[in-house]
Amino acid sequence: MSAILASRTWPKEGLTRVPYWVYQDPGLYEREQERIFRGDAWTFLGLEAEVANPGDYKTTFVGDMPVVLSRDEAGVLHAWENRCAHRGALIALRNQGNAREFACVYHNWTYDLSGTLTGVAFRRGVGGQGGMPADANPASQSPRKLRVESYCGLAFGTLSTRTPPIEAYLGENIAVRIRRVMKEPVKVLGSYSQMFSNNWKLYMDNVKDSYHASLLHLFFTTFRLNRLSQKGGVVVGGDGGNHVSYSMRDTGTAGEEYAREKLRSSNDAFGLEAPGLLEAVDEIGDGITLQILSVFPGFVLQQIFNSLAVRQIIPKGVGRSELVWTCFGYESDDAAMTARRLRQANLVGPAGFISMEDGAATGFVQRGVAGSPDRASFIEMGGDAVASSESRVTETSVRGLWKSWRGHMGI
Amino acid sequence: MSDIELQVSVESLLARYVHAIDDDRLEDWPGFFVDQGIYRIVTAENLERGLPLPVMLAESRAMLRDRVNSLRRANVYEAQRYRHSVTATLIDRIDSARVRATSNFMVVRIMRTGESALFASGRYLDRILLKGDNGQPQFEERVVVLDSRAVDTLLAIPI
Ligand code: FES
Ligand SMILES: [Fe+2]
Numbered sequence: 001m002s003a004i005l006a007s008r009t010w011p012k013e014g015l016t017r018v019p020y021w022v023y024q025d026p027g028l029y030e031r032e033q034e035r036i037f038r039g040d041a042w043t044f045l046g047l048e049a050e051v052a053n054p055g056d057y058k059t060t061f062v063g064d065m066p067v068v069l070s071r072d073e074a075g076v077l078h079a080w081e082n083r084c085a086h087r088g089a090l091i092a093l094r095n096q097g098n099a100r101e102f103a104c105v106y107h108n109w110t111y112d113l114s115g116t117l118t119g120v121a122f123r124r125g126v127g128g129q130g131g132m133p134a135d136a137n138p139a140s141q142s143p144r145k146l147r148v149e150s151y152c153g154l155a156f157g158t159l160s161t162r163t164p165p166i167e168a169y170l171g172e173n174i175a176v177r178i179r180r181v182m183k184e185p186v187k188v189l190g191s192y193s194q195m196f197s198n199n200w201k202l203y204m205d206n207v208k209d210s211y212h213a214s215l216l217h218l219f220f221t222t223f224r225l226n227r228l229s230q231k232g233g234v235v236v237g238g239d240g241g242n243h244v245s246y247s248m249r250d251t252g253t254a255g256e257e258y259a260r261e262k263l264r265s266s267n268d269a270f271g272l273e274a275p276g277l278l279e280a281v282d283e284i285g286d287g288i289t290l291q292i293l294s295v296f297p298g299f300v301l302q303q304i305f306n307s308l309a310v311r312q313i314i315p316k317g318v319g320r321s322e323l324v325w326t327c328f329g330y331e332s333d334d335a336a337m338t339a340r341r342l343r344q345a346n347l348v349g350p351a352g353f354i355s356m357e358d359g360a361a362t363g364f365v366q367r368g369v370a371g372s373p374d375r376a377s378f379i380e381m382g383g384d385a386v387a388s389s390e391s392r393v394t395e396t397s398v399r400g401l402w403k404s405w406r407g408h409m410g411i
Numbered sequence: 412m413s414d415i416e417l418q419v420s421v422e423s424l425l426a427r428y429v430h431a432i433d434d435d436r437l438e439d440w441p442g443f444f445v446d447q448g449i450y451r452i453v454t455a456e457n458l459e460r461g462l463p464l465p466v467m468l469a470e471s472r473a474m475l476r477d478r479v480n481s482l483r484r485a486n487v488y489e490a491q492r493y494r495h496s497v498t499a500t501l502i503d504r505i506d507s508a509r510v511r512a513t514s515n516f517m518v519v520r521i522m523r524t525g526e527s528a529l530f531a532s533g534r535y536l537d538r539i540l541l542k543g544d545n546g547q548p549q550f551e552e553r554v555v556v557l558d559s560r561a562v563d564t565l566l567a568i569p570i
Contacts, residue, residue, distance in 0.1 A: 095456070095560075190457040190464020193561040218485040273473040273480075322561065327464050342463055343470070350562035351452065351467040357487045359564045364489075 010411060015399040016384050017376035020369035023199035028409070029318045036297050036408045037063025037315075040163045042149070042156035044299035044312050045069045045079055047326060049153060049186050050096065055113065058096040060324075061314045062157060067146065068092045068102075069155060072113040077150060079157040080115025081143035091115075091143065109138075117142050151175070152182035154301075154310065170295060171237035173388070177244045177293055180284055181303050184330050189341060191326040194350045196359050198366035200298060200315040201405070203323060206358050207294050207311075208401050210234050210245040210392035211381050216361055219353040232290075234389045236397050241296025241404025243397035249287045277343055280305035294397075296404045304354070306337070307344040319366055323359070325349055412541070421502055421512050421539060424548045429495035429516075432569060437482065440569060441475035444550045445540055450475060452555040452570060455533065466557070466566060478569065488567040490523035493530065495570075505538070509551065512537040516555075518570055520563075531570055533557045 008025070011017035022028060037043060043062040046069050050058050057070035059082055066082035068091065084091050084104040091102050091111055101118065102111040110119035117139045125131025132138070146157035149166040156166050167175055196203060206212070214221050232247030272278065280289065283306060293301040300311035309327040316322055325348065329341045348355045369375070382394030386403050389396050405411075412420070424443070431439040444450065452467040469475045500514040513536055520530035536554040543549030555570045 188462065190454075190460075190462035191560070192454050192457070192464070192466060194565070195561050195563045197564065216487060218487065219481055222485045272477050274471055274477055277474065277477070338463070342465060342468060345465055346468055349466055350564070351566040353481055353486065356565040356567055360488050363564060 008411065010406065011376050013376075014384065015386065015402050016378070016380045018205075018379060018402055019374065019376045021373040022405075023202060023366060023369065024318060024373050026318055029315070031409060032315070033063045033065075035410070036405075038065065038159050039408060040158070040160045041297050041408065042158050042163055042166055042169055042295070043297065044295070044310065045148070045155045045157045047153055047186060047188060047310060047328065048077070048150055048155055049188055049328065050326070051077070051155075053098065055098045055100060056096070057092060057099060057113070059092050059094065060312070062146070062159070063315055066090060067157065068115065069148075069157070070099075070113045070115070076114075077148045077155055078114040079146040079148045079155070081145075083143045084109055085117050085138055085141045085143060086120075111143075115143050115145055152178055153186060154178065154182065154299075156299075169238060171242060173235050174237035174242045174244060174293065174295065177235070177246075177291060178301060180286070180288075181291065181293075181301055181308060183284065184332060186308075186328045187331050187333070189327045189329055189338070189345075191324065192349060193325070194323040194359055195316075196321045196323060196362060197319060198321060198359075198362040199319060200313045200321040201401070202362040202365055203313045203321060203358070204294065204296075204298060204401055205398055206362050207292060207300050208243050208245075208397040209395060210397065211395055212361070213245075213392070216357050217354045219347075232392055234392055234394060234397055236386055236388050236400045238296060239404045239407055240386045240400030240402075242294060243400060244291060244293045245392060245397065246288050246291040247392070249282070249289050277346060278305065279340065280344070281337075281340070283337075296401065302348065304347055305344055306340050307348055308341070309348060417502055417504075417510065417541075418500070420541065420548055421510065422500055424539065424550075425497050425500060425512070425514060425535070425537075429497055433493055433495055435492065437479045437568070440479060441472040442545060442549075444472055444475060444553070445543055446472050448472060448475075448550050449552040450550070450555075450569070451553070452557065452566070454557045454560045456560045458556055466562070467569065482567060486567060488565055491568070492521045493568055493570070494519045494521065497535070508541055510539050510541065512539055516570070528563075530563065531557055531559070531566075533570075 008021055045060050046058050051071045054071055054073045057068055060067050067079055068082045069079050071077055082090050082092055086107055086109050089104055089106040091104050108121040112118050120138050123132050146159055148157050151166045230247045235244040291303045298313040302309045309325055312324045314322045347353050379395045379398055382396045385396055386400045428443050450469040451465050453465055457464050496517045498515050503511045518531045521527045534556045537550055538552040539548050540551050541548050
C-alpha cells in the first residue's frame with residue numbers, strides 16, 4: 001500500500017460522503033487494478049455478436065490490462081491477456097479481425113485462438129547453433145487466461161476464481177432487465193469512443209445518478225422526453241454496484257409538477273422542427289421508453305427509445321478514461337427500424353443531444369476538486385439508503401457504487 | 412462551367428462553410444444544404460467496416476436547424492471555438508448540375524481556458540448541387556469522415 005493511501009480514511013458520515021481523493025490518488029488507482037479489474041469483478045469484454053464467427057477476435061481492456069476476446073474453431077469464447085510470453089509485447093495488434101492463429105510480431109512466437117502458446121521461433125536454434133536449453137519452459141510466462149461467461153450475448157471476463165458466476169453477480173433484479181433488451185440476436189451498427197479527462201469512477205457516478213438526468217440534460221426537459229414526474233424508478237442490485245434506472249411513457253395523468261413544467265416549456269416555445277428524430281416504437285412492448293443499466297465496475301447497457309447500446313468505461317490513468325460505445329439493433333430489424341435506430345443515434349455518443357453533457361460534467365468535477373482531496377461530495381438525495389426506489393430524485397445507486405467499491409477495495 | 416470555374420465555385424462553398432462555423436454563425440449552417448440535404452459524421456473505422464452508425468446525422472435542413480437550436484438553447488458545454496483548415500479538394504462531375512468533391516480537413520479546438528489542440532482530422536465527402544435555391548452551390552450530401560474512432564470529451568459544434 002502506498003504511503004498516501006495509508007493516510008486515507010473514509011468520512012464518518014458513510015456513503016453520503018465520497019472523499020475526492022478517490023478520483024486523484026495514484027496508489028488507489030494501482031489498488032483498483034489489483035482488487036477490482038484483476039480481482040473479483042466481471043469486466044465487460046464485448047458483445048458476442050462482435051466475435052460471431054470462428055476465428056473472430058477483438059482487442060479490449062480489463063482495467064489497464066490489454067485483453068483479446070476470441071472465438072475458437074469450435075465456437076467457444078476465450079479471453080486472454082494480450083501479452084506475449086516471451087518479452088511481453090502485444091500479440092494482437094488490430095481492434096478486431098479474424099485469424100487462424102496469432103503470431104507475435106517481435107520474435108514470431110505463436111498462439112492459438114485460446115491464447116495458448118503453440119510455437120517458439122528457432123527454439124532449437126539454426127544449423128545446430130543457438131536455441132533454448134532442452135529443459136526451458138517458455139510457457140511459464142504465458143499470457144493469463146480469463147474466465148469468460150456470457151449472459152444473453154454479453155461477454156464478461158475475470159481473472160479471479162472467486163468472482164461469483166455472472167448471473168449471481170448481476171442479481172435477478174438486474175438480470176431480468178438485461179433479458180428484456182437482449183431479447184433476441186443482435187447486430188452491431190457501429191462503435192466509437194469518447195476520451196474523458198476524468199477518473200473512470202466519475203463516469204460511473206454519472207451513469208448511476210438518476211437525479212441529474214432532467215437537470216443537466218435540458219434536451220430531455222425541453223422536449224419532454226424524461227421528467228422526474230414520469231413514472232419510473234431505480235433498482236439497485238448485486239452488492240450495490242449494479243443498477244437500473246427506467247422511465248415509462250408519459251400517460252399524461254401526472255400531477256401538479258407536470259402542469260408546472262408544461263407551463264414552463266410552453267412559455268419556452270421550443271419544439272423540434274423535425275420530430276421524426278423522436279419517432280419511436282415500443283418494440284419491447286412494456287411501455288418503458290428509457291432504461292439505463294450498469295454493472296460494477298464499468299459496464300452500461302442502454303435503451304433510449306430504440307437506441308440500444310453497450311458502453312464500457314476503461315481507466316486510462318488516474319485522470320483519464322475512455323468510454324467505448326457499441327450501438328446495435330436486432331438481426332430481425334427491417335430497413336425502417338435500422339433507419340430509426342440510426343436517427344436516434346443522434347441522442348447518444350459524443351454528439352448526443354442527451355449525452356454530450358455527461359463527459360463535460362464529469363470533467364468539471366475532476367477539475368473542480370483538484371485542490372480538495374480531503375473534502376467530499378454531499379450525496380443525500382433519498383437519504384442514506386442503498387435500495388431500490390420508485391422516485392428517481394435519489395442518489396441511491398450512486399451510494400451503491402461506493403458501497404461496492406469500498407467492499408472490493410477494503411476501504 | 413470550365414474546370415477552373417468549377418474548382419473556384421466549389422472551393423468557395425467549402426470556404427464559406429468553415430468560416431460560418433468558425434465565426435460561430437451556426438444559424439447560417441443549414442443554408443449550405445439543399446432542403447432535403449444530408450449531413451452525416453461517421454468514423455473511418457465504421458465506414459471501412461460497412462457499419463452505418465453516425466456520430467451525428469441530419470436528413471434535412473429542418474434537422475440541421477434543430478441541431479442548432481439545441482446547441483443554442485438546450486445543450487450544455489464549455490465555451491469553445493473551432494478553426495478549420497480545408498485542403499486538397501478533388502472534384503468529379505456527376506452530371507451538368509452536380510459534382511462530387513473530396514477534401515481533407517483539420518479542426519483545431521480552442522477552449523475558453525486557452526487550451527488549443529488538434530480536435531479532429533478527416534475527409535469531407537460531398538455531393539454538391541451547383542445551383543441551389545440561393546443561387547449558390549449547396550450540399551445535397553456532406554459526409555464527414557473522422558480519421559479517429561475517438562472524440563475528446565464531446566462533439567457539440569458541427570464539423
Ligand atoms: S516478445 Fe513476442 S515473440 Fe518476443
Ligand atoms: Fe447523463
